[in-house]
Amino acid sequence: MKTIKARRVRTGLKWGRWLVLTCLFAILHFHLAAATVKRISWESAANYTRFAIELDQEIVYHLVDSIREKGYYYVDLYGISAAYRRRVLEIDDQLVRNVESISYPEHGVLRFVFYVKPAASLARISKETAPFRLYIDTLSDFAQSLASETGGTTSPPTSPWLSSQPIVIRDKQVNKYVPPIPEPPLQPLLSGRAVGPRKIVIIDPGHGGANQGAVSTALVSGRPVAEKELTLQFAYHLKKLIDSSPNMVALLTRTGDTLVSLSDRVAFAEKQKGDLFISLHMNDGAGNPNARGPEVFYLSQKGADDAAAKAVAERENIDVLSNGMETRHDAPLLAQVLTDLERQKLESWQYESYVVADRILQSLQQHPYFRSYARGVKSANFVVLKNFYMPAVLVEVGFITNTDELRLLISPKFQKLTAILLYNAINSYFAQTDPNFQPDYKRMSAALE
Template sequence: MFRPNTRLRLLFLLIVLLSSSNLIYSQSSTNKFVVVLDAGHGGKDAGNTGNNYYEKDIALKIVLKVGEQLKKYEDLEVIYTRKTDVFIPLDKRAEIANKSNADLFVSIHCNGVANSSPSGTETFVLGLHRNKDNLEIAMKENSVIKFEEDYQIKYDGFDPESPESYIGFSIMQEEFLDQSALLANFVQKQFSSTMSLKDRGVKQAGFLVLRETYMPSVLIETGFLTNKAEGAFLNSLKGQTKLADAIVDGINDYKNIINVKALESELSEYRVSSSDVMEDFSTVTFKIQLAASSRKIDPSPENFKRLSPITRYQENDLYKYLFGETNNYMSAQTLRDRAKAEGYTSAFVVAFNSAGDKISIKKALNTRVNN
């Protein structure tokens, strides 16, 4: 339903969000944007064990990396449902998020199926499954409640392995569905633009852990442990780092859009609408300027706090060092925030036309309006 290419739907949603400011909220009592990170499974519940990898361990490693990164942003607060290898009941996970008045709940998992060929990333929001595959994944993830002693009482007789239980699955998350889908789209977009993993898209299914939360919530399946190549990628430090970076950027894309006030004040001087910045500018490339120096430094990520890609160009007598590359102004803001979080506190967005010449942000943004 919410395919990443349903841009029109997202634009519509954005306009709704922008025009009804009461929908824009930060639930927490502090001014910080609170993200609850939920590593699936743990303790006696190993999750899926495709190719002898343990889902509980890989999910936790990715979650800890996401949290480590998010903590660098001053306006973000991170809460974990678990930081170690312990068993946490599903309802307890949601309770942690609800009690902390979180702005987002992000549950991270790895996929596993009997067949070894399926691969790719997919992000779920709560809803009624549209096909058998989505139902199967929800059944598998929900079946962990059987590790909980009184699960039949706690979940009102819900049988995670019976398709009948999913008929009339009550959707308490309805009011957060659009925002959840927005986040899910951003996460999938980051995955597909930064990695060669197959993009399986944004989907809906009846996940118990998502049903119990009172905030926008997603469940990310970061890839298939049962697929040999993907399992090895998920088990690697490089794979976990890339996946974590993409999730962090997806969360920041979402936060930047929800934080409409900041976005609008930034855009007011350019006379473009907020919805314009959601679109890609085909003739403009945005990059983030990290530093300018008379010294010629090798533009490798190692010299720039692991940020990648780094490019260098010369302007007058100075070498300018740039991070990232995107055709989307909003994504550029997220990249800039990442650079700031890494310590480049004066990082800013610069724009280049298709000939590679630097142009002003105003001119870049007006390119779209004039087209």
């Protein structure tokens, strides 16, 4: 009888402990679920980037540093059940490309993924409690070595509203009750494209009709060469390659010397439900006859990277009306009030457009000439790149105002070579974003065939 009674007592204690733990967890979960993000701020310097998150109460958090292995790190905030929309914050400083926020309301987790640049070497998280703020620091090798020399006390200064020096938390806080969440992708927002039997590539030969675009200073066969002629020639070479592919098809915004407005080009791409938009152009040296080399642009609502990029955007944003009059689409057109949905769509495609632009420039640089004179990937306010359904880039193949480069631009072999390099870049992009896409790369020597 004593044994049975003792067993009942132990069993009762066991169930009592489980009941207490369950109640405590329920109370903890209820408390954490009420947490909300109040505001976010960041600041940049040569050797660090500080990202600050203020919440309405203390939470559990966890940092996973995969900088050296995968080129990113992420911080999970536990106890946040509100569904925040997925966004990419463009930091683009010395250390951080961008920060992607991903909400997992079913797990009560809000994740911030930091996609870093090669100069970044270490991630560090710290906090203060009144009010509760997290400071997420991305450090360079220099900042890391300086911290080691000073005994780990060196810390980036705080933002104006981050008043006190944070306390470094050296032990990781892990909420073991939260189910495991998949690792972030190697790039943000690259897995959202629909998988289809054939990708649709919209090729936009710049200008046309009364809109000649840039005009060469040198004469070819007794007359100057107009940009509108060359863009169509390059476009047809690229279309031929894409149409011969088993998994892509190309559509042109214009097939002849016709006048098509910038807005109609965008509308055409959206109506055709394209997977990629690529606008082809020839550059203008604007008085500099020695300017040469390709550059690739993607949309930026903030403005151009530099004065040269701004000049290119202003030139390419000119529409010619049917009566021959010019109308200019200035930056305010792109700064118009957008709905939240429209703004979210633009932000969603902006990073993918950057990825495409980067792939194109890398592919072009496979050829020695492009490698010698490449002018980089840039961003600016291009009207023709403002669409809500696909990544979009603008390629300035070369300078029509440079006499030496003009000889290349009018060469059918050079046009075919450029088309092959663009084609390979497009294949590379789709292969990265769609696991079912089988790339079909071409050799540069095929341009001589």
